[in-house]
Amino acid sequence: MGIMLMYKVLLVDDERIILESLKASLDWESFGFSICGTAENGIVALERIKELRPDVVFTDIRMPGISGLEFIKKAKEISNCLFVIISGIAEFSYAQKAITFGIEGYCLKPFDEDEIISILKKLGDKLSKMTVAPNYEFVWKLTEKQVDNSQLLTLQDKLNNLGFEPGDGYVVCMIRGSHPKQLNGLAQPYIHIETGIAKMAILVNSSRSEALKAWIQAKLSEYQDWSVGWDSCKTIDTLYLAFERADIAVYQYFLHSANRLHEFKLPNEIRINDYQRKLKEAVEKLDLEASQPLMDSAWLVMQEHNASIQAVVRLYFTVVSSLDLEADSSSYIYGYETLVKQFADFSELIEFLKKLLSSYAGSNVESVPPAIDHVNLKKIIEDVDNRFMDSALSIRELSNQYYIHPNYLSQLFKKHLGETFTDYVMQKRVHYASHLLKHTDLTIKLIGEKCGYTDYFHFAKIFKKMTGVTPSMYRGG
Numbered sequence: 001m002g003i004m005l006m007y008k009v010l011l012v013d014d015e016r017i018i019l020e021s022l023k024a025s026l027d028w029e030s031f032g033f034s035i036c037g038t039a040e041n042g043i044v045a046l047e048r049i050k051e052l053r054p055d056v057v058f059t060d061i062r063m064p065g066i067s068g069l070e071f072i073k074k075a076k077e078i079s080n081c082l083f084v085i086i087s088g089i090a091e092f093s094y095a096q097k098a099i100t101f102g103i104e105g106y107c108l109k110p111f112d113e114d115e116i117i118s119i120l121k122k123l124g125d126k127l128s129k130m131t132v133a134p135n136y137e138f139v140w141k142l143t144e145k146q147v148d149n150s151q152l153l154t155l156q157d158k159l160n161n162l163g164f165e166p167g168d169g170y171v172v173c174m175i176r177g178s179h180p181k182q183l184n185g186l187a188q189p190y191i192h193i194e195t196g197i198a199k200m201a202i203l204v205n206s207s208r209s210e211a212l213k214a215w216i217q218a219k220l221s222e223y224q225d226w227s228v229g230w231d232s233c234k235t236i237d238t239l240y241l242a243f244e245r246a247d248i249a250v251y252q253y254f255l256h257s258a259n260r261l262h263e264f265k266l267p268n269e270i271r272i273n274d275y276q277r278k279l280k281e282a283v284e285k286l287d288l289e290a291s292q293p294l295m296d297s298a299w300l301v302m303q304e305h306n307a308s309i310q311a312v313v314r315l316y317f318t319v320v321s322s323l324d325l326e327a328d329s330s331s332y333i334y335g336y337e338t339l340v341k342q343f344a345d346f347s348e349l350i351e352f353l354k355k356l357l358s359s360y361a362g363s364n365v366e367s368v369p370p371a372i373d374h375v376n377l378k379k380i381i382e383d384v385d386n387r388f389m390d391s392a393l394s395i396r397e398l399s400n401q402y403y404i405h406p407n408y409l410s411q412l413f414k415k416h417l418g419e420t421f422t423d424y425v426m427q428k429r430v431h432y433a434s435h436l437l438k439h440t441d442l443t444i445k446l447i448g449e450k451c452g453y454t455d456y457f458h459f460a461k462i463f464k465k466m467t468g469v470t471p472s473m474y475r476g477g
Helices: 014-022 042-052 066-075 089-101 113-132 136-140 150-159 206-220 236-249 267-282 289-296 298-304 309-322 336-342 347-362 373-387 397-403 406-417 421-439 446-452 456-467 471-476
Strands: 007-012 033-039 056-060 082-086 107-108 171-175 191-196 198-204 227-233 261-262
Touching: 007 042, 033 082, 033 113, 033 236, 042 066, 042 171, 056 066, 066 082, 082 113, 082 236, 107 113, 107 150, 107 267, 136 236, 136 471, 150 236, 150 421, 171 206, 171 236, 191 456, 198 206, 198 227, 198 236, 198 336, 206 261, 227 267, 236 456, 267 289, 267 298, 267 309, 289 298, 289 347, 298 309, 298 347, 309 336, 309 347, 309 456, 336 406, 373 397, 373 406, 373 421, 397 406, 397 421, 406 421, 421 446, 421 471, 446 471, 456 471
Parallel strands: 007 033, 007 056, 056 082, 082 107, 227 261
Antiparallel strands: 171 198, 171 227, 191 198
C-alpha cells in the first residue's frame, strides 16, 4: 500500500480534555488530514506554527494570555494556514464576528462528527486550489532566469507568503503523463503547475523532498504512464535551472525504459560530442562500414556518459543534417516531446536512423523527379499558413498529403521562401504568439498551445530564440 501524505492540523485549546475529544472525534487521516501537534494557549501555538508549518489550525476562541482572535491575527502575519474556530454555545455570537478575520468556519462543542467532516471537505478543496499560486504569471517567472535582484526579491516574498522557507532550498519534480484532478495527500506548501497537455511540475522546499518522493512512489503504481524527472537547487536565483534540468530528466525513460523516476545528472559532454563527431564524419561519407558499428554502440555510449534527451536530439540531427534531409536543421530547436512521440524508445530511434542511412546510401534521393508545379507549391504554402497553429503539422505529414518526397519539399521551401520549412512555421507561430501576448489576457501556457506548442518549456525556448526575450518578459515589456 502506498504512503498517503496529509494536510497538517494544529489543535489549540486551553482545556486538555477538549483537545483529546477533538482528536478522537473522527478518523482524520481518512479525510486527508493528520494532527501534527497541539497547544494549550495562543503564545505556545504561535511557536508551534513556526516549528510545524501546519496547513490548518483549529483554535478555541477564548484562551488565557491572548484571545483566539488576537492569536489568529498574529498567526496570519507569519503563516498562510487556514483557521477554524472552536466555540461553545455561549460564545456563538462572538465566534460569528470572527468570520470577518478570514476564518474558514467554526464548530460547536460538543463536537459533531458530520459537522467536522463537512469542514474538512471544504478545507481540502480550498487547500488543493491554493497549490497553484494566486498570480499565475508569477509561477512562470519562477521558471525563467531573473537577472534583476528586485525581481528575485519579489519572487522570494511571494514564495514566503505561500509558506516556503527561504533558506531551505528547493526541489522541482516534473511529471509526464496523466494529470490527477487533485494532488490528494501531498502536504503543503507546494506549487503545482501544468506545463503542457501531459506534463506538470511540482515545487517544494528541500526539507520536503523525501515526503514528495514517497508521494511519487505511491502514485507510480496508480499512474502507469508516469515518468518523473527531478532536480534541486539551494537558492531562488538558480531555480530556473532546476526547472530546466527536471524537464530534461523527465525524458530519461526514453533511454532507460525500466526506470520511471530520474534525478538529473550532469552528462559528460566532451565524450558525447567526440562520439557524435565521429558519427557525423562517417555519415557524411555514407560510410556504412564505419557508421553502423557507431550506431550499434550508441546506447552504451549514452549510458556510460550520462547522456540526456538533449544528446539524443543532437544524435538525431547529426544523422539527419549530415544527410541534408533538411538544410539548416541544426538551427531548429527540436522538441523532446516531438521526438518521444515519434519513437517509442531509444532503440527504435537507432533502428530508424540505421535504416535511413542504409536506404540513403543505396539510392540518390535527388534523382527523384519533382512531381510538383508552382501552383501546387502555392497551395502547400497556403495550407501551412492556415494550419501553422496545428501541433501535428510537419514536413512528413505534408509530403504524405501531397505525394512529394520530404527532402524535395524541404528544398522547395528553402528555394522559394529563402528559409526552411521549420523556420517558416516557427516565425508564423512566434508572430501569432507575440500578438496574443500583447492583446489578450490568456495565460502563457494557453498561448503556446494555441500556437501549436503543447509544452510550455518548448514554446518558451523557441520564443526566446526568435525574439531574444522570454514570453513573460515580452508581455511585460
